[in-house]
Amino acid sequence: MQVMSESTAPGMLSDQAVARYHDQGFLHVPQLLTPAEVAEFLEEGKRHFALEEARTHGPNEGVRTHELDEGLVVEWVNHAGLDNDVLRRLSCHPRIAEVAETLAGGPLRLFKSDLYRKKAESTLTPIHHDEVFFPFSARSALTAWVALVDVPAEKGCLSFIPGSHRVVVPPSADKDPMDALVEAEDPFSRWPELAYQPFVTVPVRAGDVTFHHGRIAHWAGANRTDSTRFSLITIYMDAAATFQATSIHNLLNPDDPDLGGHRPGQQLDGDRFPLIANGG
Numbered sequence: 001m002q003v004m005s006e007s008t009a010p011g012m013l014s015d016q017a018v019a020r021y022h023d024q025g026f027l028h029v030p031q032l033l034t035p036a037e038v039a040e041f042l043e044e045g046k047r048h049f050a051l052e053e054a055r056t057h058g059p060n061e062g063v064r065t066h067e068l069d070e071g072l073v074v075e076w077v078n079h080a081g082l083d084n085d086v087l088r089r090l091s092c093h094p095r096i097a098e099v100a101e102t103l104a105g106g107p108l109r110l111f112k113s114d115l116y117r118k119k120a121e122s123t124l125t126p127i128h129h130d131e132v133f134f135p136f137s138a139r140s141a142l143t144a145w146v147a148l149v150d151v152p153a154e155k156g157c158l159s160f161i162p163g164s165h166r167v168v169v170p171p172s173a174d175k176d177p178m179d180a181l182v183e184a185e186d187p188f189s190r191w192p193e194l195a196y197q198p199f200v201t202v203p204v205r206a207g208d209v210t211f212h213h214g215r216i217a218h219w220a221g222a223n224r225t226d227s228t229r230f231s232l233i234t235i236y237m238d239a240a241a242t243f244q245a246t247s248i249h250n251l252l253n254p255d256d257p258d259l260g261g262h263r264p265g266q267q268l269d270g271d272r273f274p275l276i277a278n279g280g
């Protein structure tokens with residue numbers, strides 16, 4: 001399958017690129033960040049990671065880790081864009097925001113952004129879709145995966161099953177959380193036809209961004225290089241999104257079950273969930 005990338009003339013995405021996103025469920029946009037921006041955000045990302053690492057003292061504090069029998073998958077600082085002004089600026093970066101809103105077809109809010117680190121020799125990030133993890137109800141939601149270093153295939157870039165976002169349906173919000181997790185992370189048993197679809201692996205350069213739909217089946221390769229992969233993973237939601245308590249969110253975020261005091265059905269807004277137009 002041909003991998004299509006969209007060139008980044010500031011301003012608009014082509015209509016074809018937007019149509020391709022809706023058809024395939026992802027879009028690669030090269031060089032949304034300048035080299036100077038990449039240098040600033042990477043330096044701050046490393047500094048922030050080191051700070052969080054120093055204060056880690058519990059399962060829901062500081063640096064979180066995903067480990068499997070095969071080894072370490074990835075480590076991340078949850079909500080990095082909430083606490084750190086520089087990373088918040090990247091989370092609501094005007095060029096990234098413009099592409100995200102064009103793809104979503106309307107105004108978006110920042111839901112969260114996590115700073116990811118995949119060390120040398122980390123194992124692959126297993127296949128899953130994202131929407132199952134979102135504790136909100138929204139007309140649209142998408143993820144921007146911002147590369148802060150070059151990520152060739154052997155460093156663990158993302159792979160997508162094009163069109164799978166039109167097949168995958170998240171489990172109900174009250175499904176047993178362990179069953180919901182199994183379903184999210186084993187889409188081939190729920191939707192066996194996906195195992196026979198071609199997939200696309202998208203190597204990226206520092207400053208590139210891939211955007212993906214909340215329901216697309218995707219994974220990231222192992223990091224088989226001798227250096228660390230850094231990225232910022234930002235989730236945007238429709239501006240009118242409302243809080244929806246989900247069993248899986250409660251299981252994974254016992255420290256933050258109601259997103260700072262929200263009632264089910266209440267709009268997510270305010271400083272924690274800013275509109276991203278004009279830099280957030």
Ligand SMILES: O=C(O)CCC(=O)C(=O)O
Binds near residue numbers: 074125220
């Ligand atoms: O970067 C990774 O290892 C996984 C990222 C991912 O699955 C996502 O951005 O949804």
